[in-house]
Amino acid sequence: MTAGGHGFLSALPPGPRDQLLGFAHDVSFPVGRRIFDEGGAADRFWIIRSGRIALDVQEPGRGETVVETLGEGELLGWSWLFDPYRWHLGARTRSAVEAYEFDAQQVREEIDEDPVFGLAITRCVAAVAIGRRLRAARTRLLDLYGPPGGRAVAAGGEAP
Amino acid sequence: MMAARPYLVPLPYRVVGRTEETPDTAEIVLEPVASALPSFGPGQFAMVYAFGVGDIPLSLSGIDGHRLTHTVRAVGAVSRALYNLRPGGTAGVRGPLGIGWDLLAEAGRDLLVVAGGLGLAPLRPLVRDALAAPQRFGRLNILIGARTPGDLVCARDIDDWRKAGARIQVTVDRPDDTWQGDVGVVTALLDRADFDPGNATAFVCGPEVMIRATARELAHRGLDTDRIRISLERTMHCGTGHCGHCQLGPLLLCLDGPVVTWTRGEPLLAVREL
Numbered sequence: 057m058t059a060g061g062h063g064f065l066s067a068l069p070p071g072p073r074d075q076l077l078g079f080a081h082d083v084s085f086p087v088g089r090r091i092f093d094e095g096g097a098a099d100r101f102w103i104i105r106s107g108r109i110a111l112d113v114q115e116p117g118r119g120e121t122v123v124e125t126l127g128e129g130e131l132l133g134w135s136w137l138f139d140p141y142r143w144h145l146g147a148r149t150r151s152a153v154e155a156y157e158f159d160a161q162q163v164r165e166e167i168d169e170d171p172v173f174g175l176a177i178t179r180c181v182a183a184v185a186i187g188r189r190l191r192a193a194r195t196r197l198l199d200l201y202g203p204p205g206g207r208a209v210a211a212g213g214e215a216p
Numbered sequence: 217m218m219a220a221r222p223y224l225v226p227l228p229y230r231v232v233g234r235t236e237e238t239p240d241t242a243e244i245v246l247e248p249v250a251s252a253l254p255s256f257g258p259g260q261f262a263m264v265y266a267f268g269v270g271d272i273p274l275s276l277s278g279i280d281g282h283r284l285t286h287t288v289r290a291v292g293a294v295s296r297a298l299y300n301l302r303p304g305g306t307a308g309v310r311g312p313l314g315i316g317w318d319l320l321a322e323a324g325r326d327l328l329v330v331a332g333g334l335g336l337a338p339l340r341p342l343v344r345d346a347l348a349a350p351q352r353f354g355r356l357n358i359l360i361g362a363r364t365p366g367d368l369v370c371a372r373d374i375d376d377w378r379k380a381g382a383r384i385q386v387t388v389d390r391p392d393d394t395w396q397g398d399v400g401v402v403t404a405l406l407d408r409a410d411f412d413p414g415n416a417t418a419f420v421c422g423p424e425v426m427i428r429a430t431a432r433e434l435a436h437r438g439l440d441t442d443r444i445r446i447s448l449e450r451t452m453h454c455g456t457g458h459c460g461h462c463q464l465g466p467l468l469l470c471l472d473g474p475v476v477t478w479t480r481g482e483p484l485l486a487v488r489e490l
Contacts, residue, residue: 201333201363
């Protein structure tokens with residue numbers, strides 16, 4: 057076993073997981089493929105089965121600035137679940153990618169019709185995708201590996 | 217591993233090699249001028265004295281008989297003086313001090329090495345020992361977090377380790393235009409690590425916030441908290457348990473650490489200002 061069983065699907069209860077997979081179809085992307093752009097309609101989402109995808113922001117003069125990468129088992133996209141259903145970031149493959157692709161409208165309709173399914177999906181998106189990425193973003197704000205000038209004790213216990 | 221009897225007087229060591237790792241970090245290789253200290257183990261530390269400036273605790277990033285390697289980041293007066301040493305220069309060394317990583321106790325288990333920033337340096341001797349006896353252990357995963365690609369220490373070792381069979385993942389907080397690897401926190405790499413949580417031991421070293429986040433994730437994934445080994449840092453000073461500068465609750469980290477289990481460390485790290 058690997059510890060990779062901590063992806064999005066494994067965090068869902070079996071019933072809702074099977075229900076969600078009923079909407080899935082397999083897709084493949086080559087390396088370097090643009091999947092979506094910031095501000096575009098969030099009409100699909102993906103669960104990565106293999107490969108790696110970079111999330112980016114367009115910066116004037118710098119192009120695509122990568123803010124995070126996602127890999128096997130992770131959910132690509134949560135903007136499809138919340139109004140106004142627009143992507144907040146862009147996404148491009150960093151390697152060949154195999155994924156499950158979902159039609160966001162179909163899944164949203166199922167969420168509205170089946171509250172048990174809807175609660176499971178919403179909880180999972182909140183905990184696994186949004187919560188973990190929020191914690192990661194906050195940790196990176198601390199700039200833990202950066203120059204120790206702002207901290208009381210530096211490497212080796214020596215005051216800077 | 218029990219700490220060897222610490223030496224109170226620093227012995228002179230000569231710099232025989234120096235490699236610039238990053239713009240503010242250098243690796244210095246020391247050999248005894250005359251008498252040598254007893255052998256160090258991975259994860260133990262030395263008090264290294266820059267003559268006329270002062271001494272600081274430094275982990276070993278390489279151990280080759282009596283030849284000691286330290287990775288020094290220039291952040292204060294002493295570390296800057298050590299960083300500025302060149303071959304032929306001398307420093308005083310006391311040690312070996314503290315309790316290090318006990319790799320021999322992990323035979324048959326998967327090994328998970330998780331390093332953040334400069335924390336990879338004290339883990340390097342452990343990785344080398346594990347790769348020197350691959351039949352003794354299970355899978356070796358090495359997860360590394362760095363600020364930028366240019367801040368990665370031990371960079372020239374990583375390809376060698378990969379070729380020797382280690383499964384290595386590297387992530388950075390701030391990629392440059394050439395970086396094609398992962399971007400994000402080191403805990404995100406755990407999803408892709410190949411290990412059996414019921415038969416694995418983790419060795420974690422880096423900033424304390426990173427250690428706490430990693431240890432919690434590992435415990436959540438089913439690792440026995442006694443099998444999560446963390447290296448803690450407080451202001452080690454005497455190295456002999458007398459001055460109390462490195463006290464963490466009931467522990468004196470210069471004697472009881474720096475390596476402790478998460479079982480022991482978690483409740484202490486949860487206390488503010490301890």
